[in-house]
Amino acid sequence: MQIRRRPPNPTVNVDTLAYKVIVPDEQPQNILEEIVWHKETEVDLMRERLPLIELQKKVRETAPAKDFFGALKTGKTKPALIAEVKKASPSKGIIKEDFDPVAIALSYVQGGASCLSVLTDEKFFLGSFDNLFLVRQAVDLPLLCKEFIIYPYQIYYARTKGADAVLLIAAILSDQDLSYFVKIVKSLGMTPLVEVHTLEELDRVLGISGVNLIGINNRNLEDFSVDLQTTCQLLEKRKTEIEQKEILIVSESGLYSSSDLQLVQQAGASAVLIGESLIKQNNPAEAIALLFKEL
Numbered sequence: 001m002q003i004r005r006r007p008p009n010p011t012v013n014v015d016t017l018a019y020k021v022i023v024p025d026e027q028p029q030n031i032l033e034e035i036v037w038h039k040e041t042e043v044d045l046m047r048e049r050l051p052l053i054e055l056q057k058k059v060r061e062t063a064p065a066k067d068f069f070g071a072l073k074t075g076k077t078k079p080a081l082i083a084e085v086k087k088a089s090p091s092k093g094i095i096k097e098d099f100d101p102v103a104i105a106l107s108y109v110q111g112g113a114s115c116l117s118v119l120t121d122e123k124f125f126l127g128s129f130d131n132l133f134l135v136r137q138a139v140d141l142p143l144l145c146k147e148f149i150i151y152p153y154q155i156y157y158a159r160t161k162g163a164d165a166v167l168l169i170a171a172i173l174s175d176q177d178l179s180y181f182v183k184i185v186k187s188l189g190m191t192p193l194v195e196v197h198t199l200e201e202l203d204r205v206l207g208i209s210g211v212n213l214i215g216i217n218n219r220n221l222e223d224f225s226v227d228l229q230t231t232c233q234l235l236e237k238r239k240t241e242i243e244q245k246e247i248l249i250v251s252e253s254g255l256y257s258s259s260d261l262q263l264v265q266q267a268g269a270s271a272v273l274i275g276e277s278l279i280k281q282n283n284p285a286e287a288i289a290l291l292f293k294e295l
């Protein structure tokens with residue numbers, strides 16, 4: 001997928017030449033573009049409220065990051081679970097009306113999740129960095145900040161709110177930015193989870209050094225269709241290279257049943273990222289037990 005970017009705020013140093021930059025009054029072509037264009041404005045406001053230099057000072061005062069990658073490596077017989085705290089999404093609207101992020105996170109811990117993912121995007125997912133911080137206060141598991149990261153500022157911000165890992169989406173970042181962001185994430189002691197959806201994106205990411213955790217999103221973010229064969233087909237094509245590089249694969253989105261988990265595990269996924277199918281249940285801990293029982 002080719003994402004077009006708007007011209008950034010002139011004070012921001014970003015590699016815009018690697019993106020096709022469009023004039024501000026054009027309409028976004030898909031949801032990812034819409035989210036990214038809104039993010040530009042959002043991050044400008046965040047910088048105005050808290051300049052980068054002060055944010056970096058806060059980072060130095062934050063407790064060290066937990067080992068997100070290490071927590072996933074333990075999954076040998078069953079895939080490790082990254083359970084997602086998610087109130088709403090562009091594809092499904094509101095998923096959980098009476099949404100209590102901390103109660104959900106505690107239930108995920110009780111159910112045996114290895115790590116948690118917390119949506120922080122406010123406009124499209126009704127998430128927040130406050131939710132991330134609240135969950136950080138309540139649980140000890142490593143946390144992924146599920147955000148649409150287009151500037152290093154957001155990586156530092158996520159760290160101050162307790163994130164141990166951040167999502168980097170290949171479809172919205174140039175190779176140069178991906179490589180730079182991976183280095184920043186690691187310099188803060190965090191894990192980068194680099195997300196792909198196509199073979200082209202996977203090949204780009206396999207060429208970037210320092211990547212050891214790749215998420216294969218089964219959801220096409222242009223039309224929201226979900227196909228678990230995305231994980232299977234990409235792994236079938238690049239399994240040898242992935243194994244040689246000792247990269248762990250997370251299968252993301254659209255996982256609802258034990259047979260879904262079996263399918264992606266047999267294809268070579270070491271972990272799964274699940275949101276909707278757990279969030280919708282009254283007792284997420286029981287839902288996890290049921291999902292993993294037959295594995």
Ligand SMILES: O=C(O)c1ccccc1NCC(=O)[C@H](O)[C@H](O)COP(=O)(O)O
Pocket residue numbers: 031032084086089090091092217219221224252253254255273274275276277
């Ligand atoms: O979920 C969406 O509708 C969506 C739309 C646009 C960009 C990203 C989107 N989802 C992010 C995710 O990766 C999922 O929240 C995550 O993989 C969990 O998926 P699910 O188990 O299907 O809730």
